[in-house]
Amino acid sequence: MPVGFGPTRCIACGRERILKRTTRASHITASELADCSVCEQRFLFDIARGHRRSAASRRSMATGTRTHAALHSAALLEISQSGTNGRCCIALALWGESDPRTRRLRAWRDQCLMVRGWGRMAVRMYYAVSPDVVALLAGRPRLRAALDAWLSVVVRTLA
Amino acid sequence: MDWLAVAVTVCVLSCLWVSIAALRRSRHDSAQSWLPPELLEAELVWSEREFRCEHPFAMVARVDRVYRRPDGVLVLVEFKRRAVARVYRSDIVQLSAQRYVLQRAASNVSACGYIGVAHPDGRIQMLAVRLEGAAKVEQRLARMTGLRTQGMEPSGAIHPAICHGCLHRDVCKRRPVASRGVTFARRQSRQRKATRS
Numbered sequence: 001m002p003v004g005f006g007p008t009r010c011i012a013c014g015r016e017r018i019l020k021r022t023t024r025a026s027h028i029t030a031s032e033l034a035d036c037s038v039c040e041q042r043f044l045f046d047i048a049r050g051h052r053r054s055a056a057s058r059r060s061m062a063t064g065t066r067t068h069a070a071l072h073s074a075a076l077l078e079i080s081q082s083g084t085n086g087r088c089c090i091a092l093a094l095w096g097e098s099d100p101r102t103r104r105l106r107a108w109r110d111q112c113l114m115v116r117g118w119g120r121m122a123v124r125m126y127y128a129v130s131p132d133v134v135a136l137l138a139g140r141p142r143l144r145a146a147l148d149a150w151l152s153v154v155v156r157t158l159a
Numbered sequence: 160m161d162w163l164a165v166a167v168t169v170c171v172l173s174c175l176w177v178s179i180a181a182l183r184r185s186r187h188d189s190a191q192s193w194l195p196p197e198l199l200e201a202e203l204v205w206s207e208r209e210f211r212c213e214h215p216f217a218m219v220a221r222v223d224r225v226y227r228r229p230d231g232v233l234v235l236v237e238f239k240r241r242a243v244a245r246v247y248r249s250d251i252v253q254l255s256a257q258r259y260v261l262q263r264a265a266s267n268v269s270a271c272g273y274i275g276v277a278h279p280d281g282r283i284q285m286l287a288v289r290l291e292g293a294a295k296v297e298q299r300l301a302r303m304t305g306l307r308t309q310g311m312e313p314s315g316a317i318h319p320a321i322c323h324g325c326l327h328r329d330v331c332k333r334r335p336v337a338s339r340g341v342t343f344a345r346r347q348s349r350q351r352k353a354t355r356s
Contacts, residue, residue: 027211028300030220030256034249036303038321041314042304045327052326064240067277068207068223075224109344128176143165 021053073134093137094148101155108158191282195254195273198234201226212263216300220260223275233265237273244276244284248317252299255291263292286351 036043046052053061076093093103113119137144169246205225212218224236237254254272262268270292276284291299305311315333325331 002173027219028303030218030253030260033256033296033299033303034253036306037252037299037317038247038249039316039325040306041315041331042321042325042327043303044313047307047332049327049330054324054326060240068238068242068328071223071275071277072207075203076279078203079206 010045073137076131076134089127089134090137090147091151093134094144094151101152104155193275193285195285195287197228198226198236198273198285201228201234202232208336210257210260210264212260215297216304218256218260218300220257222257222261225261228269232267232269233261234269235261235290236275237272238275238277238283240277240279242279244278244286246274246286246288250274251288251290254288255296256299258290259293 032043035046073093076089079092089100091105095102109123113123137147165249203224204227205222207221207223208225209219209221211220211355215294222235223238226234226236228234235254235257237250237257239250254274258268258270258272270290272288272290274286274288278284278288302311306313313333
């Protein structure tokens with residue numbers, strides 16, 4: 001029974017209208033369910049009138065996002081040190097594990113670098129430096145975007 | 160003279176390498192210090208990872224962290240930035256929904272999760288919570304679907320404090336259901352005391 005958004009009567013103005021999607025199309029998120037459990041009326045108002053949050057609430061959300069980013073980079077460091085995922089730390093932080101660019105970089109490492117002496121040394125240096133780079137990226141969206149753009153170009157060149 | 164320069168450079172680089180390694184180890188140790196005893200031996204498997212399920216409800220959940228205990232059971236951790244170490248009903252609902260989705264991807268997920276309260280001073284305190292079962296989550300999902308698509312009557316806030324900070328007050332006519340929130344807080348407090356004893 002997938003949940004979709006169709007024409008619904010708006011609680012705010014009473015008119016029939018298409019409700020705005022607040023998140024990913026046709027999927028309920030865990031956060032939405034949590035919001036709904038706090039106040040069902042506010043949840044429906046959020047859909048009909050858009051998310052309205054006070055300045056203090058927005059500030060606290062921004063702080064929370066930064067905390068999450070810092071904890072995520074620490075987690076990536078821990079995962080990379082466990083050695084179970086190929087330790088492509090920066091690519092993992094930028095694009096995630098399933099991204100084709102991460103896989104391409106790993107393939108390049110395994111097929112081109114690891115078969116040469118200087119390549120293995122470069123990979124060791126990368127492993128030494130990359131966790132600190134990931135920690136540096138946390139909470140710096142501009143730096144992250146710049147590195148993302150540059151590395152995407154590098155990956156395209158490799159392909 | 161050249162050999163001396165090379166030796167000094169090697170020494171400096173080695174010292175730098177050792178200090179970076181020590182710094183990283185201390186950072187790793189401090190990162191581990193807030194983990195509860197149950198998760199000390201566990202392996203961190205996912206961080207900020209999105210999971211989806213399509214049946215019986217189309218759902219998506221982004222988990223903060225998932226640990227795998229030595230017995231193979233997955234344990235969910237959700238971080239919240241708060242000044243007070245307190246668990247709210249919405250935290251449990253969110254974590255239960257995450258478990259519901261994760262159970263469809265990986266079968267063995269613990270019925271207990273952790274809320275990691277990140278204090279403004281940087282401390283992290285882990286609070287164990289018992290999660291809701293699949294039936295309860297499905298009941299909530301059905302209710303939510305009914306509210307959105309079948310025009311069911313919505314209820315008010317679970318606590319008056321939620322109304323005070325709400326920017327929809329100008330159009331809202333509902334009164335908060337105060338007793339539910341208070342009951343939940345009391346129940347949580349009792350559960351924590353029982354866990355400690």
